Amino acid sequence: MNKIIKFLSSLRFTLFLISLLGVMFMLGLWIPQQNLVSEEIYEQWRHNSPKLLGALESIGFTSIYASSTMLTLWAFFFLNLALVMWQRIPLIKKRIALPEGRPGNPETAPGYPFHASYQLPTGMDAPAVIGLLISNGFTVSGDGEGFCGVKNRLSPIAFGLFHISFFFILLGGMISVYTKFVGVLDLAEGETFQGEVSRFNAKPQLPKIGTPPIVAFTVKSVLPTRINGTPTGLKVNLVDSRGVEHEANVNRPYKADNSSFIVNTVGPTPLFVVQDRSGKDIDGAYTKLNLTGGKEDVFSLAGFHFRTTFYPDYYVKDGAPASRSQEFKNPLFMVTVEQTGKTIAQGPVTKDGTLAFADYQLVLKELPYWVRFSVYKERGLSIIYAGFAIASLAVIWRFLFYRREIIGIVRQEDGRALLVVAGRSEFYKSLTEDEFTSLFEKILALKGRTDT
């Protein structure tokens, strides 16, 4: 058992695991992942290479980030991390403790790459030197007959904090996985949503623990903006059940009940009305049409089927309908009317325009927008963000504010006070010499130094 624990807590095993995780990540970049490619491409791959795909699916490599292999690696990683950190606690305690007893002779003490001696300026004595070191951030013990100064002695704690942050991210991540709700919701201007799960497109991913979003709001207005074809904004004004107005936009989702309603697509919600030839309304509805990227969509009114494409900024190019831009500057629908599978009319319909067919006419009365929300609800984010913050702060603390140590004595030589010091720091030797040279030049206001 001890051997197993020793192996599981070894740093070689740590490096082995990290390397394996890196390999798995890179495999995920090379092997198409089912949730990252479109269904069409995935099925085409299945059609072209059924055996290969079957083999990869059987070992979970087409969903590699959530595969049993990956989860096993993560489990070993966190087990190893916990064991290594447990072993490191005594070492950290030892490193952050202040040195005890009289420090060694700075002229001969081993393990100190920096050695120097300075004649102290007139009037400066050991207590003054120690005071200057304290004002430069050192914690000093001892006196002129032997002192030890340590700066940033608590820095090794940051090592522990950095690695503890991984557990925060793990905990927050697990909570978010079990409480995660994902859905897609299309709402038109003027439409109200009260949290009904049935309103979501397709079947949303329901949380294993907890509820779907409990929200209620009405979409007041949708305003997309583009400049030279680049989408520069998608402002959606909402009113919640208490009458409070909210504005959502790309990068600024509407947030309520631990949920984010992220705006990402907009489309037309035309009010098409079928009238008889006298102008009397027979049937009509606001219809959310998915016509982005030149797609065709269908709707039905008064027993007829209508297939339509949409040109937001219509013009005729080489005799064919086209759109100058994606901005709704000159919107036009190209409609094909069908009945019992046969086309009976075809033509353009603009705002307040009509398309005559059979004994009726199709009128476009209004053209508001609909907006697609990607809806996410998950808990645990604050724990994850805390993990990020701890990791960032800890890595700064550990690597920028690392431990420095100085030992020294002040003795009399030829009637002058002579300061003899030795210094060391974590991570560096040559750069330590530069640093301490600068430090003593600064605090003693010296320009040169006398080496021993």
Add this chain to the structure above:
Amino acid sequence: MSNVEMIFFWISLVIYSLASGGYIYSFVFKNPRFMPKMVILILIGFLTHTIAICARYQAQGHLPWAGDYESAMMGGWFIIAGTLYVGWRNKSLQALATASVSLVIVMMGFGVMRNPVLTPMAAALKNYWLYIHVYFAWLAFGAYTLAMAAGVLFLMKKKSLAAGVVNPSYEKFPSLDRLDELIFRYVLFGFITDTIMISAGAIWAKDLWGSYWSWDPVETWSLVSWLIYGIAIHLRITFGWREARFAWIVVLALSTVIISFFGVTFVIDTSLHTFQVR
């Protein structure tokens, strides 16, 4: 590109090329007299590079934040700024420009072939986290590049000394011990800024895409490069890997950073990081 931007962009590229050529000449022909002059040349190139960026900002109303061209332009600016700063603080490190400027030339050359048209700020980029995420990304790239440059110089000097070749150009460099520690220092700075970059990106992704981590290829590659530098730091601190071994790791590890910055979007169009710029 605006006309002013185009002129100053190409002037910068020519100047960097001349400087890079001067450094290579100094090493090959063992004539270090050119090196101080190359620093002045790089400084001039840096100024024209800055003018090109200002011209682009003036033409499109926002700093170059997105797309391969703008990443190359700003990333290159940060690398040159880092090189000049380090060389100003320590003259013996001016020769880092040998490797860093050469990389910037390749980056900017690649970037200018990748659709440098002026674009308004896409809605997806309008978030304060953009500034934090991208700023720390460039700092990380710059630091890792300096580490790579120091690694290249270390290996060249070590090889020259081992072969008993007397090359006065290498005497312009710090000692091998000092170079070795500088490599580690740059890696640490890069790792710190890389950590902040990934954290800021994840927080931003939550508001933009709904999830703090989507295993998007750019995200995954950035994690891979972060892990590799993490392994390098572990090897150094815990197993005492130093000098040539460490230099080689650092030189090769930069390739993962280049892939995550430029390689992924070069190969695929469907990354979330495309931001509708193209």
